[in-house]
Amino acid sequence: MARIVRCHQRIIRNIRTCADNSQFLICCMQVTIMLPSCVDAYSILKATELRKAAVSVIMFFFTNLILFTIYNNGQQIFNENDRLRKSLLEVPWTDKPRWLRQSMHIMLTQANRDVQIKPYGIFVLNYMSFADLMKFTFSVGNVLYTRKQLTSQT
Numbered sequence: 001m002a003r004i005v006r007c008h009q010r011i012i013r014n015i016r017t018c019a020d021n022s023q024f025l026i027c028c029m030q031v032t033i034m035l036p037s038c039v040d041a042y043s044i045l046k047a048t049e050l051r052k053a054a055v056s057v058i059m060f061f062f063t064n065l066i067l068f069t070i071y072n073n074g075q076q077i078f079n080e081n082d083r084l085r086k087s088l089l090e091v092p093w094t095d096k097p098r099w100l101r102q103s104m105h106i107m108l109t110q111a112n113r114d115v116q117i118k119p120y121g122i123f124v125l126n127y128m129s130f131a132d133l134m135k136f137t138f139s140v141g142n143v144l145y146t147r148k149q150l151t152s153q154t
Contacts, residue, residue, distance in 0.1 A: 005103050008084075008110065015077060015115050023119035026070060033067045034137060041141025046148065064134070071133075074117045074125020081115040 040060035047053035088111055093104040117125045 005107060008107050012110055012115065015117075019117040019119075022117070026117070026119045026125070027122075029070065030067065030133075033063050034133070037063055037067075037137045038140040038144070041138050042144040045141055045145040064137075067133070068130060071125050071127065071130040074129075075127050078114065078116055078124075078126055081111065085111045 037060055040056045040063070043056040044053055044060065047056060085108075088104070088108055091104065093101055096104075119125070123129050
């Protein structure tokens with residue numbers, strides 16, 4: 001049981017280290033992918049030819065597929081913590097020796113916190129954040145398109 005507790009603590013510590021060390025890279029990748037994505041969304045809206053619109057859609061898809069893999073990894077870490085929490089709850093530990101109950105109590109307390117990759121505390125890497133990011137991208141593209149439409153009319 002002591003080995004399991006040490007392994008659990010090491011996993012929690014490694015996830016925190018990974019999250020702390022990757023937050024700058026995640027933010028940089030997100031910015032460098034979001035700028036062309038906003039331009040692609042704008043290009044999709046302003047395209048008059050089907051070929052140009054199709055190229056913009058393909059570019060938008062592939063650039064955001066890279067971003068989706070980052071958010072997918074964050075979601076998988078969150079899901080693993082949820083699986084750990086459920087498996088710890090299934091262990092019959094209430095009628096066991098005191099040392100086992102204390103160890104289980106510590107692990108349940110640590111597993112009760114959500115393990116998330118949250119770069120600089122701004123956003124969480126999960127599917128909901130990715131959906132919000134895609135909504136933001138299309139909103140920026142729509143704002144740029146509407147602004148161009150308004151300036152071209154006057």
